[in-house]
Amino acid sequence: MTGRRRDGAADPRPGGTRAAPSTVVRRAAGGRVSMRVAVVGAGRMAAVRTRALADVEGVEICGAASRRPERARAFAARWDAGFSTDRYQELATTAPDAVLVEAPHRVQDEVVRWALESGLHVLVGGCLAADLPAAREVRRLAAARRLVVEAGYEARYKEVWHRAAELVGEGAVGEVLCVQSTALVDQDPASWYYDEAASGGMIATHLSYAFLNPLRWLFGMPSTVAAVTNRKVRTHPGAVAHETCVATLTFAGDVLCTATAGYVKPTALSAWSVRILGSAGALDMMPGDDDPGHLLHYPRRGGPRAHTFDHNTAFHAQARAFVGAVRGHESVANPPEDAILDLHLCQLIADSAARGGIPLRTGP
Ligand SMILES: NC(=O)c1ccc[n+]([C@@H]2O[C@H](COP(=O)([O-])OP(=O)(O)OC[C@H]3O[C@@H](n4cnc5c(N)ncnc54)[C@H](OP(=O)(O)O)[C@@H]3O)[C@@H](O)[C@H]2O)c1
Known part of the structure; x- marks a missing residue:
């Protein structure tokens, strides 16, 4: 039996993924480390995981994207995010540090690729990707850019x-x-x-x-x-x-x-x-x-x-681990090099x- 820390938190065997220190996010007024998270998808699990992320100290939900603009608008309003769109690429204008992706898996593949190419850390709501080739691409991009990616297996x-x-x-x-x-x-x-x-x-x-x-x-x-x-x-x-x-x-x-x-x-x-x-x-x-x-x-x-x-x-423990990994002092339990094994x-x-x-x- 390996892979568990004494405090009960998951200790990913393949080494986990921590962000490079240079990517640790900005300091808000009052000295708190703040992290801006944009959300893609406004369905059932988006609500569950956005709640968990928003409860982590210093996390702000900065925008929401969904297929239907009215759903994106309602979701953004619920989290006091000032921006909503039906084109997820526009979330870049909100200067996020990370993206939560809660969409059908083929859409997820496209969004995750965009996020990583944009230099954003990613919490994926489900499996790492819809299939093995897409998962390999996620692993490659995350490693090349030293970005945290966590698959959703809570x-x-x-x-x-x-x-x-x-x-x-x-x-x-x-x-x-x-x-x-x-x-x-x-x-x-x-x-x-x-x-x-x-x-x-x-x-x-x-x-x-x-x-x-x-x-x-x-x-x-x-x-x-x-x-x-x-x-x-x-x-x-x-x-x-x-x-x-x-x-x-x-x-x-x-x-x-x-x-x-x-x-x-x-x-x-x-x-x-x-x-x-x-x-x-x-x-x-x-x-x-x-x-x-x-x-x-x-x-x-x-x-x-x-x-x-x-x-x-x-979900809260996973959100804390993800934010901690982005801040450079924690590891996640489902990094690409491990979550790809499921695919x-x-x-x-x-x-x-x-x-x-x-x-x-x-x-x-
Ligand atoms: N326990 C768990 O961890 C757990 C349990 C169940 C599911 N999951 C995973 O959670 C993730 C989300 O599942 P869900 O059940 O929340 O799905 P869902 O309720 O069907 O919601 C999917 C969302 O994706 C949006 N969407 C679809 N196409 C889009 C596009 N092209 N651009 C932007 N947004 C788009 C939809 O937009 P509209 O609403 O505007 O149409 C909807 O808000 C999946 O990865 C799933 O495998 C995890």
Whole structure:
């Protein structure tokens, strides 16, 4: 078990991304270090993450862009940002230090590229990019310009995942034998999430988040991947190619894993869980999405012990880490050199599915 600091904050193994000291942002009146953040997108997650950023001391929301100008205007007004636009490039006139990108993933790719070429740090709301080639470009640009980029996987900042990591790390389940995860959502077929081109597909959009990314954080990069997928309910042209996916992964130490994810489920069915079975116990995690989640630890004998959490602090912790990295004194948990591995896995999962589910090695 590596990758965690004693204070519980995520400690990204690949070294994290800190801004070059010269990019640490200006001082506002009163001596506070101020940072101006522009927001692209005005949907559900833009509101969640803008709240988290605005709560970090010294952060100002300087502008908002959205496809529909009236939505951009309303969003900007909510955060006292003096500028709104339906052309995100115009956000440059607000002199931002960083951009929060909360848009469909193909749009996100375009916006992130623009932001990095404009010398701006980027907090990405979702996966690093819609696909592997776009992720490589993000990694290249961020490294070349020494800019902070953080992908949106907030699980690495979430208490329930940290508690699971602690329990596994201290041997509370013995030696880990296998992991079983399920992440089904009742996805709106009219949304961009269901659109293969706009989203980059269900595997990148959804399976990478729930739960490839946090499982990789717990167990490292898997050595093999195999997957089968189908598409039965929404088969209209342009709908995601892989509607439901069952992937099999092997992690170091002969840890076996099956990960099921998909866009079809009855609304009321609860299907968002991770079970970790060990030689001397088990964890049943309900990692939550907006909510804090909880977990049950089953020791070898006796009843389960519940671990509950009062609030979901992950988005705020991630926002603080991002701002800290831009200011040059913190690291982020999902820098491009690490978050690209999720897209690498997504590509292998799709490749395996295309070849009838054969196992593929992930490579060094
Ligand atoms: N827990 C999590 O971390 C979590 C959960 C769910 C989703 N996500 C991620 O969060 C991100 C945003 O998802 P969401 O659910 O908030 O999406 P959403 O509610 O559908 O909002 C998308 C926003 O993008 C805007 N947009 C679309 N095309 C645009 C363009 N060409 N230029 C500028 N803006 C454009 C839309 O504008 P209009 O409103 O003006 O039409 C809308 O405001 C995605 O990356 C997603 O994967 C993360």
